[in-house]
Amino acid sequence: MGGALAIGWAKSGNNEITVTARTEQTLSRFAGVDNICTSTDNREAVRGADVVVLAVKPWLIEDVCRQIAGNLDFSRQIILSVAANIFFDSLREFLGCETAKVCYIMPNIAAEYGEAMTYLAPEGGFSAEDTSIARDLLLEVGKVKVCKEKEVAAGNMLSGCGIAYVMRFIHAMMEGGVEMGLYPKEAQEIAMQTMKGAVAVLEGKNMHPAVGIDKVTTPGGLTIRGLNELDHAGFNSAVIRCLKAGLVITLPD
Template sequence: MNKKIGFIGAGNVTKTVISGLVEHFEGINQQIYITNRSRMKGEELRDLYKVHLLDSNEDLAQICDIIFLSVKPDIYPKVLPAIQPYINDEKLLISVAAGTQIEDVQQYFNEPKKIIRIMPNIAVTVSEGMIAMCCSPQITRLDLDIAMALLKSIGRVDLVDEYMLDAVTCVSGCSPAFIALFIEAMADASVLQGMPREKAYQYAAQTLIGTGKLILEKNIHPGPLKDLVTSPGGATIEGIYVLERKGFRSIVMEAMEACDKKLKAMARK
């Protein structure tokens, strides 16, 4: 893969993606070009990963084959008209902005372009992200393979239809906050039982990672997994009984439904 990869905006997402790419593909830093509004932030990233820092988004759009639009959604109206003349039918745009649809990006161009929209979650910073990806009809199998190969360096990549992105945002974008709350609550309970706090976080977080891996890597359904740890008349079923009595599942479902409603209301504004 000898394509030139550009990042407009050198913020958190760009830093994470570049860090994953540099770790997984030796020498790829030579193919990476970045821009940023404030020069200093761009220089920091340039020096950290030995990538090329350019002076303008227009230069980047001219040089690069794959262009990550890695600025906040309200900056798109500034960036896209400026780079529009340099985006030919071969260039691949990867849009990262939350809530910005593929057709919102297409409207800046006279003809439909190759656009991939991605929704990464916070865990990409430790290369364990969940990344949903959807494509404009102009994307070829080869474009898709290239984008997937790049993004796999920061997590698990899944191709979805764009209508599913609100559900994706709830289950992988918002839910790290819910899961953090769950870990904190479990750790508080362990502290109550006499465990030092740092140890309690370690046990709770690692148990969560391990349970996730069991489901993904061993392909175990969550129901039978629960049954495996729940011996008759034992301690686990006592805990499950309390969770069910207090409506644990419906609380989680209602929380996700509230997120979904809010996302849809924000999109309508």
């Protein structure tokens, strides 16, 4: 996730970025990328930065926070954490500073292509100016919704995790296409272009999907047959259950 953000921000050309990882092997992915330099030294990397992004697995956040805390300027630096379900009170505790400007964000991997959907929950001591800086930065890699921490969970399921669900749908379309005699590559191209087309119509006409579906459904036609098969198989219910599956984790009050 951190790599996708870094590459997205590097492409915008507005930022000087230092990416860290534990191993040089991971960092080799960024060799030669404009506007990115790399380091295995977290403490050095945060020195002088305007914005620090924490993008390690949730169970590693505490260690990394404690490691860098001594080198952070809490009066100035903004800290954004993408770690799922690590909220600002824990982040402040890990950093050992009750006034740290730290905030939970939830992007997705489309950041690399400027198409992320990011939730930004600026409750951790962010001023209006800090929020604006973080929002502008995240707008460089896609759309941004500023919200409360407790609202991030639903957004995460729809976008952070949701990107995988959308890919699963594309994959399922491919499997259907292959059964009907298409080669996988061709089926993937068709499924992806159809997905883009559906989004273009909904956005272009500011349309509810039910209206779009109605427009392409002829009485007694082919589309309604397929749609009804999806209903018989519990498609909507499966999607709703899929999205709610991630809400079992305890949320802050």
